[in-house]
Amino acid sequence: MEENKLVKTLLQASIVVSLLAFLDALYLLYMELSGNFQCLINQGIFQCETVNTSPYAKFLGVHVSLWGMIFYLIFITLLFLALFNKNEYWLSFFLPVASLWGLGFSIYLTSVEIFKIKFFCEFCLFSAICSVILFVLVLISKKKYFTSFLVKLDFWNMFKRTI
Secondary structure, X not given: OHHHHHHHHHHHHHHHHHHHHHHHHHHHHHHHHHOOOOOOOOOOOEOHHXXXXXXXXXXXXXXXXXXXXXXXXXXXXXXXXXXXXXXXXXXXXXXXXHHHHHHHHHHHHXXXXXXXXXXXXXXXXXXXXXXXXXXXXXXXXHHHHHHHHHHHHOHHHHHHHHX
16 A cells, blocks of 8 residues: 555655756746747856757757657657556656656757757757656656566567577
């Protein structure tokens, strides 16, 4: 019973973090569409406008902030389903995978800021931090279910059979 309460609390915390990240992505999209880049820090290595108007700010022709909004909406939906649905077998797979995908994309975007653009956007970094937090929260909350799901899939034996 205590474990269920912990999982519920972690999922609720994940919803809050996802909502904050969604609002962050919404603000980034607003700045992009309006052309009005109002950043908290706009000096030195922090140059939001440079980052958000760079060619790397678009993925498949769409600004990454819109991709972020879509991702966080889907993620919030999955979190609510996991929070209120007792049959969470498939959610126990998709939540960690989705959080891993978000983390991976955030790592990619942050590395582009570091190595290609050579400037940072504090709102982009906030989104990356949210992705790390979400990954950790979901992994802790779904640890038991996710590992049992992977064991049932038996990837290792599937891999051995193909060799």
